[in-house]
Amino acid sequence: MAEETLAALRSLMASHSPPLDALVVPSEDYHQSEYVSARDKRREFVSGFSGSAGLALITSNEALLWTDGRYFLQAEQQLSSQWKLMRMGEDPTVDIWMADNLSSEAAIGVDPWCISVDTANKWEQAFAKKQQKLIQTTTNLVDEVWTSRPPPETNPVIVHPLEFAGRSVEDKLKDLREKLNQEKARAIIVTTLDEVAWLYNVRGSDVSYNPVVHAYAIVTSDSAFFYVDKKKMSSEASTYMEKNGIEVRDYSAVNSDAALLATDQLASTYSKTDSISTGPVGDNPRQEDSTNNLVWIDPATCCFALYTKLNLDKVLQQSSPLALAKALKNPIEMEGLKNAHIRDGAAVVQYLVWLDKQMQEIYGAPGYFVDGEVNKKDQLRSTKLTELSVSDKLEEFRASKEHFRGLSFPTISSVGPNGAIIHYSPEPETCAELDPNSMYLFDSGAQYLDGTTDITRTVHFGKPSSHEKESYTAVLKGHIGLGNARFPNGTTGHVLDILARLPLWKDGLDYRHGTGHGIGSYLNVHEGPHQISFRPAARNVPLQPSMTVTDEPGYYEDGNFGIRLENVLIVKEADTRFNFGDRGYLSFEHITWAPYQRKLIDVSLLVPEEIDWLNNYHSKCREILGSYLNSSEKEWLKKATEPIGT
Structure with a gap:
């Protein structure tokens, strides 16, 4: 073929x-x-x-x-x-x-x-x-x-309620128009799906795992347009758009409208400037400054086709102001993310309890807590666990939780050598059977109305080798080191990336991916503009309070195993003893809750500060997740989070 x-x-x-x-x-x-x-x-x-x-x-x-x-x-x-x-x-x-x-x-x-x-x-x-x-x-x-190309999606546009969005479209448009005025721009073309969804407080299901709709937006000083297949618009969505002064046009019309915008001929059939102020310009809050003649595009995300429709001498090529605005979570989004991660953590614990029991019953594994040899069974098993069947079970636990809307990406459920394939995705015909003598890595997340989650844990149900323990502990040390960092305002993720790698570098180990990405509020699981990475782009945007970012170092040994540990963090102001240069300092708050496997940790490699952090984190897991678990699950979690001694 x-x-x-x-x-x-x-x-x-x-x-x-x-x-x-x-x-x-x-x-x-x-x-x-x-x-x-x-x-x-x-x-x-x-x-x-x-x-x-x-x-x-x-x-x-x-x-x-x-x-x-x-x-x-x-x-x-x-x-x-x-x-x-x-x-x-x-x-x-x-x-x-x-x-x-x-x-x-x-x-x-x-x-x-x-x-x-x-x-x-x-x-x-x-x-x-x-x-x-x-x-x-x-x-x-x-x-x-491509004769068998799938047909276009016609999934409905869903209004995202203010109780989850936290800020109204009116407020977001007002802020955007103030940005346009500051940059002497009369309009902006928004092409990124999650930015359109965030700006207009809508969601969809046109892309698997990402609650977005295929749409563009154009916003001027006194009008706003939403370009979408009109078959996706319910009466509720249409009324909502009209109420907010947003004109709905056909998806393909963005092409001709970009050309009209270039000659300042793009006009809305109605205007909501009476209710949506552009912000003060001179004496008249709705008067456009005559020097505002630029059209703003983000050159990293705007397609070349639309760019060529514009008057290239009048284009402002600059990062979208919506990327940073979306990354800075408002208090409602922040609270929602924390709540979503608690429910998600409970689902992960329930999964581990179930998986531990299955591995013991089906494979004769000593289990999650016991560092021992597998009790091999010679008889043919009537049932078996595969990478795919267990990931389906994890989805079941998540689906039982409030506000669940689906997974946030295809679950990476990988045993043994497959764990070394960093973005491995099990397929029904080829996925491996679970092996109690091998490492098992699962990286997964969910979409909830109040937040998006992403967590990775690596476990072993048999007897891990000393090399596996040492490697796991090095990854854990990097994970803790980054999560505990304090750093001055203005610091980028490019600077912080080394903190997660130092324990691995000490032994000549490393990993080929970035260490952290932003995460959406019931939006894309990967969200910029910031990141924690060795890649040059991580230098572009400093970390700021109310940003979310993952902390996910790893180590992958081709043909053998993979290890990754991942939590979602929130950037917050730090209470430091001093404030050199009056810059102000920042730190991280973990919002992911699930235990690290104690039998994979070589405690002799941890320093007292790391042991204290681990014991404190595990204590919080018991306290925060307890109300979501039944008595046997609570007992399992209590055992999984027993303090680690020196």
Whole structure:
């Protein structure tokens, strides 16, 4: 099938005007999303690689797939012999590879809706030295050969209640318009799905695991537009939009409206400026400053197609103000996130109790608490546990909790060698059976109306080796070290990333992924603009109070095991003894509650401060989760969180 697909694409490339020497197939959709709907998984369709990050390049005689360190093992397993894996961070980047390996004046095709302004500009600079050209295809060539492409989603737009959103659309639009005025902009095009959902307080189900709707927004000093398939709009949603002065237009109309915006001819059929002030400008709060003539786009997320519709001399290319506003949780969102994580922690504990019992009964494992040999059973088992069947059970426990709306990403349920595949996703036909003699890693999360969760724990139900214990303890030390950090205002996640790695580096170990990402409020599980990572982008945005961020160091040994520990943290002001430079200091508050497995910890490697933190955290787990558990579950948790001695 892959061979036929490549042949069909190469035929279209040859007949294209001009003929294409190469075709780029990005992972992203028209909104530059990390996670995309089934019909937008074009890169997966052409390559067979299902990871969330990557880019495919097809030439007349080669097919290459770029992806990052999270997916090296997975890509090796999924790519056919016709594809060559290009490892990000080790091999040349795609633009450098094209500039060096394609002929002079080569024509390189891409769907301009699936590539950001930043990426397109970067590539065009790389191509200039050999007069190579980036060609915007008028149709997506992959769509032309993808005969079984899934149909468009027609899921309803859901109004997100103020009791969970915490701030009204009116307030959010007012703040946004003040930002526009400050930057001398008369309008902004919002292309990122979670930003549109957050701004208008709506949710949807167009992308699996992400409660968003395929939509754009344009906001001017006196009008607001929502571009969506109108079949998705219920009478309630339509009334809600009208009440908030938001005009609903067809999804595809954003293309022509961007051109109208460029010439300042975009007009709303009604205006709500009487109820939605643009903020003070001169004597008249609704008067637009005559110098405000820019259209704001975020070049990292706005697609190249919309950018080319604008007057390029009047474009403000700057990070979206909504990204930071969304990341700074309001008090209602903060409270909701904490409550969601408590219910989620209870579900994880219930899962561990169930799994511990099953491993003992089915496999003769000594269990979660006992560091001993497996009591091998020779008879054929009437039942067995697989990576997929146990992850389904975890979902059952979550589904029983208040406000549950689904998972926040496909559960990573991985035993033994599969744990070393960082973003492993078990499949029904190929997933492994649980093994009491192997490490088991599960990274999972849920969407609740009041918050999004993400947690990882690694456990062993048999007798872990001393190497496994030492590795687990090094990861735990890094996890505690980052979580306990205090740091001055203005500090970025790029600076803090080292804290989680130091205990691993001490033994010459490391991991190939970032250490932390923001998390949404019933939105995407990965949320910027901040992050904790070695990657340069982590330098861009300092951590600020009321941001959420994960703390998830790991260690992965190919062909053997994987270890990761993950909690969600909230950034808060720190009460320090001194305040050097009057900068103010920050710290973290853990809001994830589930035990770390004591038998995997080599206590001799912990310092007293780490032991105190661990015992205090476990005490809080008992206190916070107790009311959600039955008597046997409470007893299990009590045993799982017994104090660790020196």
